[in-house]
Amino acid sequence: MRADTLVILDFETTGLSPDxxxxxxxxxxxxxxxxxxxxxxxxxxxxxxxVSSFIEDxxxxxxxxxxxxxxxxxxxxxxxxxIADDNLVAxxxxxxxxxxxxxxxxxxxxxxxxxSCSLLLSRRIFQDAPSHKLGxxxxxxxxxxxxxxHRALYDAxxxxxxxxxxxxxxxxxxxxxxxxxxxxxxxNKTAKKSVDKLLKSWCA
DNA sequence: TGCCAGGCCCTCTTTAGGGCCTT
Numbered sequence: 001m002r003a004d005t006l007v008i009l010d011f012e013t014t015g016l017s018p019d020x021x022x023x024x025x026x027x028x029x030x031x032x033x034x035x036x037x038x039x040x041x042x043x044x045x046x047x048x049x050x051v052s053s054f055i056e057d058x059x060x061x062x063x064x065x066x067x068x069x070x071x072x073x074x075x076x077x078x079x080x081x082x083i084a085d086d087n088l089v090a091x092x093x094x095x096x097x098x099x100x101x102x103x104x105x106x107x108x109x110x111x112x113x114x115x116s117c118s119l120l121l122s123r124r125i126f127q128d129a130p131s132h133k134l135g136x137x138x139x140x141x142x143x144x145x146x147x148x149x150h151r152a153l154y155d156a157x158x159x160x161x162x163x164x165x166x167x168x169x170x171x172x173x174x175x176x177x178x179x180x181x182x183x184x185x186x187x188n189k190t191a192k193k194s195v196d197k198l199l200k201s202w203c204a
Numbered sequence: 205t206g207c208c209a210g211g212c213c214c215t216c217t218t219t220a221g222g223g224c225c226t227t
Contacts, residue, residue, distance in 0.1 A: 010226095011226090011227080012227070013226090013227050014227075015209090015227060016209055016210085016226070016227055017208090017209040017210075017227090018209095019209070019210090020208070020209070022209095022227075025227095054227085055227070058227065059227080090226090091225085091226075092211090092212095092224095092225050092226040093226095094210065094211050094212080094225090094226080095209090095210085095211090095225075095226035095227075096226075098209085098210080098226095099227090117212095119212090119224095119225060119226080120212075123212085123213085123224095131224085131225095132224075132225070133224085133225070133226090134225090134226090150227085191213090192213085192214095
């Protein structure tokens with residue numbers, strides 16, 4: 001059993017950089033408890049300005065949908081309550097963390113949980129994957145998918161399945177069934193060529 | 205005026221450059 005409780009999250013945003021004025025437009029997240037999904041959160045949020053046609057096409061989230069959504073302030077307040085003090089995972093967490101920090105900073109809130117990254121872990125655990133994009137990793141690991149990527153809750157759900165597939169792969173290959181969040185963070189920071197040695201060192 | 209993200213990670217590297225990943 002995996003004792004860790006995690007929140008796996010994904011943002012859809014108006015662009016790539018909160019420092020350039022971009023805002024979140026959707027948050028999706030699932031809570032994993034002992035390797036099972038035990039809760040979820042999804043909400044659109046109105047960034048206060050129109051999103052580009054690129055973002056409308058990329059996400060399927062239209063300006064019309066956003067005009068009826070709650071404010072970023074309201075949604076992020078609710079989401080902050082949802083994540084509480086749990087540790088957090090995202091696919092390319094550097095991206096999602098920038099937006100999470102930026103939106104919470106506007107509310108005067110800060111995080112207590114630690115972060116880990118499914119993208120960094122996948123580059124180490126699935127070194128043979130042709131690509132480490134979320135959608136292609138889902139295909140690579142034969143996880144069933146309806147192809148609804150680029151919506152926040154769907155991507156968060158798929159990331160959670162990928163996360164469990166990576167832990168299963170580690171368990172299968174090394175007999176390590178109960179990696180701690182701290183150990184996974186250490187894997188995130190370990191050079192690819194040294195990951196095998198590190199995992200073997202934990203087997204004893 | 206012109207430009208516009210940032211962190212990871214590899215290599216033809218470390219006094220750097222460029223691809224990958226996220227929207």
